[in-house]
Amino acid sequence: MKRLVKYPVLASLIGVIIKEMKIMSRYIGTLVIVISLPYMLSGFFIGVGYTVGGEAANRNFYMNTGVESPLLYLTLGGTLMMASMFLIENASGIIREEQLIGTFELHYLTPNNTILLWFFHAIASSLLFLGVFAANASLVIAVAGSLLNPYEWLLVFAIVLLGILPLAGLGLVVAALTVRFKEVWAVANIVSSFIAMLSGFYYPLEVFPRAVQLIAQVVPTSHASELLKKIVSGMPGQPPLAERLTLMAALALGYLALGKVFYSRWEDEARRKGELSKY
Amino acid sequence: MASSVLVENVSKVFHTREGGLLFRGKKRVVEALKNVSFEVREGEVFGLLGPNGAGKTTTIKILSTLLLPDSGDAWVNGYHVVKEANKVRESIGVSLYSDRGFYWKLSGRENLMYFARLYHLERSYAKSRIDYLLKLLDLESDADRLVEEYSTGMKSKLNIARALLQDPPVLFLDEPTIGLDPTAARKVREVIMELRGEGKTVLLTTHNMYEAELLCDRVAIISKGRVIAIGTPGELKSKVSEHKVIEVELAGFDEGLLEMVKQGRGVIGAAARIRDPVSGLAELRIVYDGDFALKDVLGMLLSSRGRLISVKSLEPTLEDVFVTMTGERLEAPS
Numbered sequence: 001m002k003r004l005v006k007y008p009v010l011a012s013l014i015g016v017i018i019k020e021m022k023i024m025s026r027y028i029g030t031l032v033i034v035i036s037l038p039y040m041l042s043g044f045f046i047g048v049g050y051t052v053g054g055e056a057a058n059r060n061f062y063m064n065t066g067v068e069s070p071l072l073y074l075t076l077g078g079t080l081m082m083a084s085m086f087l088i089e090n091a092s093g094i095i096r097e098e099q100l101i102g103t104f105e106l107h108y109l110t111p112n113n114t115i116l117l118w119f120f121h122a123i124a125s126s127l128l129f130l131g132v133f134a135a136n137a138s139l140v141i142a143v144a145g146s147l148l149n150p151y152e153w154l155l156v157f158a159i160v161l162l163g164i165l166p167l168a169g170l171g172l173v174v175a176a177l178t179v180r181f182k183e184v185w186a187v188a189n190i191v192s193s194f195i196a197m198l199s200g201f202y203y204p205l206e207v208f209p210r211a212v213q214l215i216a217q218v219v220p221t222s223h224a225s226e227l228l229k230k231i232v233s234g235m236p237g238q239p240p241l242a243e244r245l246t247l248m249a250a251l252a253l254g255y256l257a258l259g260k261v262f263y264s265r266w267e268d269e270a271r272r273k274g275e276l277s278k279y
Numbered sequence: 280m281a282s283s284v285l286v287e288n289v290s291k292v293f294h295t296r297e298g299g300l301l302f303r304g305k306k307r308v309v310e311a312l313k314n315v316s317f318e319v320r321e322g323e324v325f326g327l328l329g330p331n332g333a334g335k336t337t338t339i340k341i342l343s344t345l346l347l348p349d350s351g352d353a354w355v356n357g358y359h360v361v362k363e364a365n366k367v368r369e370s371i372g373v374s375l376y377s378d379r380g381f382y383w384k385l386s387g388r389e390n391l392m393y394f395a396r397l398y399h400l401e402r403s404y405a406k407s408r409i410d411y412l413l414k415l416l417d418l419e420s421d422a423d424r425l426v427e428e429y430s431t432g433m434k435s436k437l438n439i440a441r442a443l444l445q446d447p448p449v450l451f452l453d454e455p456t457i458g459l460d461p462t463a464a465r466k467v468r469e470v471i472m473e474l475r476g477e478g479k480t481v482l483l484t485t486h487n488m489y490e491a492e493l494l495c496d497r498v499a500i501i502s503k504g505r506v507i508a509i510g511t512p513g514e515l516k517s518k519v520s521e522h523k524v525i526e527v528e529l530a531g532f533d534e535g536l537l538e539m540v541k542q543g544r545g546v547i548g549a550a551a552r553i554r555d556p557v558s559g560l561a562e563l564r565i566v567y568d569g570d571f572a573l574k575d576v577l578g579m580l581l582s583s584r585g586r587l588i589s590v591k592s593l594e595p596t597l598e599d600v601f602v603t604m605t606g607e608r609l610e611a612p613s
């Protein structure tokens with residue numbers, strides 16, 4: 001009987017995706033929150049908007065964002081924000097969480113590149129969020145009375161992936177820097193908050209001074225957020241697709257390379273100091 | 280017989296910190312291994328016997344490539360543990376914990392299938408291998424329950440199944456029966472004996488002398504990071520077989536009394552295990568020669584402030600080798 005697969009990396013990727021999907025499907029409450037929170041936040045912000053703007057709220061919103069439906073604009077932004085926070089927290093917490101349950105060093109006993117394994121975990125989370133995004137976007141698009149064609153859907157998925165996957169690199173940096181202090185979630189939450197602030201999930205980045213807008217250019221989710229709103233919610237102006245996608249791909253490589261450098265350094269030290277198994 | 284595991288002068292030092300509040304506490308240097316050398320022959324069950332903190336797990340982690348030695352060399356299945364780490368990983372199965380190392384929201388079978396994929400096992404082979412291992416470890420009927428519902432014994436057996444997934448020629452089992460009830464411990468021991476029958480090389484750590492005597496072809500006694508004796512259980516016991524052993528239960532024990540007993544005429548070794556620090560209830564194991572020694576020791580105990588509860592005469596065991604060589608006791612057997 002044949003024992004080993006032809007494509008070992010693919011086998012590992014499938015293994016991680018199946019495992020993550022099964023675990024996530026068994027935390028049904030978390031799934032419900034992940035899907036419904038963007039709607040809840042949209043409702044909250046729409047309520048605040050009406051309270052502040054009164055009858056002029058919708059007109060002001062359109063004038064400031066170029067989008068007629070606040071529900072569509074805010075829900076798209078909210079879903080992307082949830083995805084980015086989830087990715088950063090998962091990648092940051094992976095060392096601690098796996099150490100706590102005792103599975104972390106078991107991955108080092110398998111014939112795999114461990115950084116690749118953690119990246120596969122980020123891919124699994126991203127796939128989950130593609131599903132969440134598709135479900136949320138379909139609903140709000142339908143409510144807004146429009147539809148996306150298959151090309152637009154493909155584009156949307158590519159943008160979501162390019163926007164959130166690089167954050168796994170940032171998560172690995174946080175993981176590597178904080179694992180010894182066992183305060184990873186505190187740092188991950190701070191990083192997530194900055195990413196959320198600089199991504200313009202709920203507002204156009206033009207509300208910030210020029211310097212902040214420039215800093216936001218190195219945050220991949222800021223580009224994803226803008227492109228998605230242009231494509232899905234019909235913001236005026238042609239999105240500079242090729243240019244933005246190239247920039248996002250470059251940022252993705254940069255973030256992931258940074259994650260690899262920091263993680264590899266930590267890993268080498270951990271194998272010397274016996275920190276792979278500390279919990 | 281060829282070597283499956285060869286360890287030559289391996290040393291390992293850990294730098295830790297103690298205490299400290301906001302800022303980190305005082306530095307402490309722990310010498311976990313000091314020039315450890317031993318050899319495990321192909322097809323042999325080899326035991327590392329020693330108390331907690333002796334360096335057993337550190338040795339297993341270095342041999343599993345999870346930890347780098349500070350100095351010395353080690354080979355597993357002919358591969359160097361530092362220079363050929365990937366080859367070593369392909370040759371070994373490792374069980375590091377008795378009740379950890381699983382995803383609680385996956386079933387036992389799903390956990391094994393996940394690791395089978397990480398070992399790149401072909402799907403149908405993996406399925407049949409998992410079925411075989413679940414049967415071998417009496418886990419068939421619980422295979423599809425979530426691990427969060429498993430008992431410690433079931434998790435321990437599942438850990439061993441995971442270590443055997445890729446059918447490795449060399450197995451490292453770290454305290455495989457610790458914390459298990461007698462039935463589960465017996466099953467794990469049976470599986471280890473079956474593995475020996477299949478020609479696997481097994482390196483296990485234990486502080487249970489009964490387990491070491493029962494399972495191991497050879498044993499290395501390890502204490503404070505040093506290997507102090509290696510041999511078959513019979514060879515090791517022959518070091519103390521000419522001596523006599525008593526175990527004394529005493530309330531109100533103090534270290535001064537133990538030191539006095541150790542200095543006694545004819546006393547070869549003595550060590551204590553405190554059972555209740557509040558009342559000072561302790562068990563003293565004393566290895567001695569000659570009836571005069573027994574008379575002297577009992578005299579010392581009776582004239583001490585402690586209260587003698589019982590005295591038992593025992594056959595020498597591996598623990599007495601340990602007591603004689605280190606002046607310490609192994610932990611209580613599980």
